Amino acid sequence: xxxxxxxxxxxxxxxxxxxxxxxxxxxxxxxxxxxxxxxxxxxxxxxxxxxxxxxxxxxxxxxxxxxxxxxxxxxxxxxxxxxxxxxxxxxxxxxxxxxxxxxxxxxxxxxxxxxxxxxxxxxxxxxxxxxxxxxxxxxxxxxxxxxxxxxxxxxxxxxxxxxxxxxxxxxxxxxxxxxxxxxxxxxxxxxxxxxxxxxxxxxxxxxxxxxxxxxxxxxxxxxxxxxxxxxxxxxxxxxxxxxxxxxxxxxxxxxxxxxxxxxxxxxxxxxxxxxxxxxxxxxxxxxxxxxxxxxxxxxxxxxxxxxxxxxxxxxxxxxxx
Numbered sequence: 001x002x003x004x005x006x007x008x009x010x011x012x013x014x015x016x017x018x019x020x021x022x023x024x025x026x027x028x029x030x031x032x033x034x035x036x037x038x039x040x041x042x043x044x045x046x047x048x049x050x051x052x053x054x055x056x057x058x059x060x061x062x063x064x065x066x067x068x069x070x071x072x073x074x075x076x077x078x079x080x081x082x083x084x085x086x087x088x089x090x091x092x093x094x095x096x097x098x099x100x101x102x103x104x105x106x107x108x109x110x111x112x113x114x115x116x117x118x119x120x121x122x123x124x125x126x127x128x129x130x131x132x133x134x135x136x137x138x139x140x141x142x143x144x145x146x147x148x149x150x151x152x153x154x155x156x157x158x159x160x161x162x163x164x165x166x167x168x169x170x171x172x173x174x175x176x177x178x179x180x181x182x183x184x185x186x187x188x189x190x191x192x193x194x195x196x197x198x199x200x201x202x203x204x205x206x207x208x209x210x211x212x213x214x215x216x217x218x219x220x221x222x223x224x225x226x227x228x229x230x231x232x233x234x235x236x237x238x239x240x241x242x243x244x245x246x247x248x249x250x251x252x253x254x255x256x257x258x259x260x261x262x263x264x265x266x267x268x269x270x271x272x273x274x275x276x277x278x279x280x281x282x283x284x285x286x287x288x289x290x291x292x293x294x295x296x297x298x299x300x301x302x303x304x305x306x307x308x309x310x311x312x313x314x315x316x317x318x319x320x321x
Contacts, residue, residue, distance in 0.1 A: 042118070047077040051091035055130040058098040061085065062138040063118040069146050070123040080119045087120070098122070145184070228264065256313070261320070266304040275313035280306070281320050288315045
């Protein structure tokens with residue numbers, strides 16, 4: 001190692017040490033309350049839009065969203081928000097529209113420091129609404145079972161969606177990074193997509209379910225639906241008590257696939273690196289092949305087609321007696 005490199009390494013280590021000491025001193029002056037080191041000043045604001053509405057449209061940046069029933073029959077939106085990043089709430093064309101007004105100068109986005117998560121709680125006076133359309137950059141969305149919507153659409157970059165609400169129409173949720181959890185949700189159809197994050201789903205879907213992920217565990221439990229299509233790149237896929245009235249298709253590049261007490265009229269399962277195992281409820285005509293791995297499937301001449309392929313991994317399937 002040259003003398004110059006050694007000098008720069010020593011200088012870098014010294015700067016890191018000085019920065020750590022200054023941080024500790026600043027934290028001590030703040031009474032060891034790390035939130036006081038933030039550059040943003042947070043305030044609690046309550047918005048009370050007037051007028052009746054059927055649908056809801058929300059556009060937020062870095063705010064956690066929670067929906068709760070209103071106890072006094074009035075719509076209120078309570079926000080813990082940066083005083084420079086306020087929100088608006090108004091009723092327009094039979095819809096509640098919540099938007100974000102960022103009054104910060106553009107360069108403040110690069111030096112803004114906060115240890116508090118902005119939060120918005122939406123208190124709704126009714127239990128049934130039309131469409132719910134949410135657009136968020138970073139933040140979690142929580143929808144409890146108290147509500148029913150005609151449709152739900154959520155688009156986000158980094159965050160999570162936790163939903164137990166009922167939906168008369170379709171559910172469309174897309175995240176770049178984050179977990180999607182739908183518990184005991186009833187809907188007409190469903191599309192779920194996340195690049196990095198897990199997906200957990202239970203409920204009844206009248207028509208089709210389409211699920212797509214890149215990296216993460218996918219767990220489906222206690223589901224009835226029409227066709228079911230699951231596509232994943234890297235991660236474990238597990239189906240437990242999942243009944244598809246039509247076609248069930250699972251494609252996984254790297255990761256195991258497991259089915260417990262599940263079934264469909266026809267099944268197609270493919271994985272590049274991973275094993276496939278499970279128990280079906282009814283007889284199937286099996287077509288199974290693995291380039292490197294053990295294959296064990298029932299020999300049956302009745303039932304729908306069940307085709308399973310894997311390059312590296314074993315295949316072990318059975319039918320409940």
